[in-house]
Amino acid sequence: MKKRQVVILSRQPKAVTDRMLSNFKPALCRLSAFILIAFSLGCTHEPEPWGTLAQEHKPAGEATVAVPRPVRFDLPVPQLSDTQKPLFYAGRALAQQPWVKAPTATTQRDGLGPLFNARSCLACHLNGGRGEMPDKAGESLFTAFVRISVSGLDEHEGANPEPVYGTQIQNQSVSLSSQLGIPPQPGELQAEAHVSVRWLEEKFRYPDGHETVLRKPEIVIRDLSNGPLQSDTMMSLRNAPGMYGMGLLAAIPEQSLDALADPQDKNSDGISGRRNQVWDPVSQSIRAGRFGLKANRPDLPVIVAAAFAHDIGITNALFPHQPCTQAQPLCLKQPDGNDEEGTELSNNLLNMTVNFVRDSAVPASRLGEQHIAGRQVFYDAGCQQCHQPSFVTAGLPGAEYLGQQTIWPYTDLLLHDMGPGLADGRPDFLATGSEWRTAPLWGLGLQRKVTGGRLSLLHDGRARSVEEAVLWHGGEAAAARNYFIQLPMVQRRELEIFVEAL
Ligand code: HEC
Ligand code: HEC
Known part of the structure; x- marks a missing residue:
């Protein structure tokens, strides 16, 4: 930086x-x-x-809400007016209610699949927060999926789709057998595969002798519908990140992010954050990336439209193709849920969902005097070099109320090389196989209240605690991790407790 x-x-x-x-x-x-x-x-x-406790208590400035009970991350920012709120809730309904198979009487809600990963956004982004990885070997993934690609580039210099299965494996199909979990009947469209993980555990021993267990996933793919994957297929397991506070991340000025980037590591601090440069289907040009785990999408409309098309199988103006390749004729033959605009989701409904994502509030932090020691450890370890604590937002067109807020997301939204331990070996635009976008830390600890006390952190959900997440940090973050491991246990705990209170 x-x-x-x-x-x-x-x-x-x-x-x-x-x-x-x-x-x-x-x-x-x-x-x-x-x-x-x-x-x-x-x-x-x-x-x-750092900010005062009072400032950081409101991590999203005026767009912060009191911690809701039960905890959820899909509540509107308080600035919305009484006329705007119903539109927010309409957008939330589009993100929450399950989409159904076409054709149905209500053309507004059909068109699911034919291949898909889940029936709604919030089926993966639980209460608007992060997803959850199954612990048991063989259990099907439900909030996570596997991105795939082969060597070479697509027409926009992005990841090159696997010729038969595309860019992600959809583990569900609209066929009855797929829904019942029984073998496909003749002529029925089969899900692309059954996808699960097997956890490989390894012991980690701190210099002070304490031990903990780390786990990393091995992707298990069986029952492929159209034969084996091309032999050079690269795979990347991704668990759903939180999708709250997105409008505030969108409102961080480009210059603020550019100013943090140091691709050549000119200041020789070992940290060389850089921005991805990605295809924008709206402007039909290359723009800086901001959203997605490798920052491979430029803005909210594009990432939301892509999620509709690829994760749920709902086509829209930005991504008009069904999730079927030319090598999947049975998929291409399934009925669609197109409306008079020629896609399954009208622009109006897409915008409503984008605005719901944009206007989802960040819950207040739980920071207090008891976290001051942990905060000191965070800064002493150098975590803030990537987990950039704060920004001042600029206005977003149509959401001026998200502007001029001092926010505390704890991310620089830049790509960092995190070393071989976290590498997926699957490049995405400029992001290499070992680069990831710094994960925002706000609201992280509250996730436990949504997922029964559990956490599934990092891009593939392998880390069950902040401690495990830090132990996996390598590459540019190796110095921070090495500083962490030599700390006395008390300070390691203090750091964890601080991060979980953000
Ligand atoms: C099958 C699970 C699944 C479904 C369904 C799903 N997502 Fe996601 N979402 C993910 C995963 C996994 C990622 C990370 C993807 C990546 O970067 O490769 C993600 C990323 C995102 C991000 C980027 C967050 C960030 O910090 O940059 C947003 C926003 C988002 N999803 C919104 C949505 C919306 C809106 C929908 C519904 C239209 C949706 N998602 C449907 C799993 C899902
Ligand atoms: C060189 C940049 C860098 C430094 C330094 C760094 N991190 Fe990270 N951190 C990242 C990136 C990038 C990710 C996402 C990695 C992934 O998804 O595989 C991440 C992910 C995390 C996560 C998981 C969050 C989630 O929602 O999944 C936690 C927790 C975390 N970091 C805490 C820390 C702490 C604590 C420190 C200091 C000891 C630290 N990090 C230092 C870049 C960094």
């Missing part, structure tokens, strides 16, 4: 020099205030890198 170079003498070990200094500086300044060298360090006007 570009950061002010701070040149102070330090007794910190190599791993925590340079890039850490800027993090230590506030602490040094507080200390030095006592020994009257504050002046020589130039501390007098040094702002704290």
Whole structure:
């Protein structure tokens, strides 16, 4: 990241020099205030890198809501007027109610599939939050799916679809047998495959002797409908991330993100965040990427339209094709749910869903005095170098109320090389097989209340806790992880508790 170079003498070990200094500086300044060298360090006007508890209590500024009981992430930002709210709820209904197979009497809600991963957005984004990975081997994925591609590029320099199965494996079909989970009857459209994971466990031992168990998924694909995958197929398992606060992430000015990027690592801090450059089907041009786990979508309309088309099988103006390739004639033959606009979802309904995603509020943080120690560890470890704590938003056309907010998402929305442990080996536009977009941390701990106390963190849901997530950090984040593992257990816990309170 570009950061002010701070040149102070330090007794910190190599791993925590340079890039850490800027993090230590506030602490040094507080200390030095006592020994009257504050002046020589130039501390007098040094702002704290973090917000006050009161500021951070509202991670989305005025777009924050009190933590709802039961916890959910699909509530409207408080700024919506009484006339806007019904439209928000209409959008939520489109994201929540299951889509049905065509044809039906109500053309507004049909067109599911013919191949799909789930029947609605909120079936994966649970209460608007993250998804959940099954623990049991063989259990079908339900909030996650596997992206696939083969070597080479598509016509827009993006991932090259597998010639028969496309860009993701849809593990459901509209056929009755697929719904009943029985073998396909002759002439019925079969789901593309049964997809599950087998967890490979490994012990991790801290320098202080404590042990914990990590797990990583092995993708298990059986009952492929149209023969084997091409031999060079690359696979990437993705669990659903949260989809709240999206309008605020959309409202972060491009310049703020560009300013954080340091692709050549000019400041030699080991962290070289960069932006993806991706295809925008609306402007028919290449734009900076912002949404998706590899930042492969430029904005909310595109990611929502893509989700409709690929995850649920609902075609729309931006993605007008059914989720069938030319090599799947039976899929192509299924009835569609097209309306008079020639797609299954009108622009009007697409916009309503986009606005629901945009206007979903972020719940208040649970930060208090008891988290101050953990926050210090977060900054000392250098987590904030990628998990950029805060931004000031600019207005979004049509949602000016999301502008001028100081927000605390804890992400720079940039791609970082996270090392071989997290690599999926599947490039996506500029993102390499080991690069991922920094995950936002706001609201993370509340997810436990939605998923029965469990967490499924990181792109493939392998991490069951903040601790496990950090232990998987490598590549550009290796120094932060290495700092974490040498901490005493108490401080490791403090860090976890802080992150879960954001
Ligand atoms: C089958 C599960 C599933 C369904 C159904 C689904 N999603 Fe997702 N969603 C995901 C996964 C997995 C990702 C991450 C995908 C990636 O980046 O490759 C994601 C990513 C997103 C993101 C990006 C979040 C971010 O931080 O950038 C948004 C927004 C989103 N989905 C909205 C929707 C909407 C709206 C719908 C319904 C139209 C929907 N999703 C349907 C699983 C699902
Ligand atoms: C070099 C950049 C970088 C640094 C430094 C870094 N992270 Fe991350 N972090 C990421 C990226 C990228 C991801 C997403 C990785 C993935 O999905 O596989 C992530 C994911 C996470 C997640 C999972 C969130 C979720 O919703 O799945 C947690 C928790 C987390 N980081 C905490 C931390 C903590 C705590 C530190 C400091 C000890 C830290 N990170 C340091 C880049 C970084």
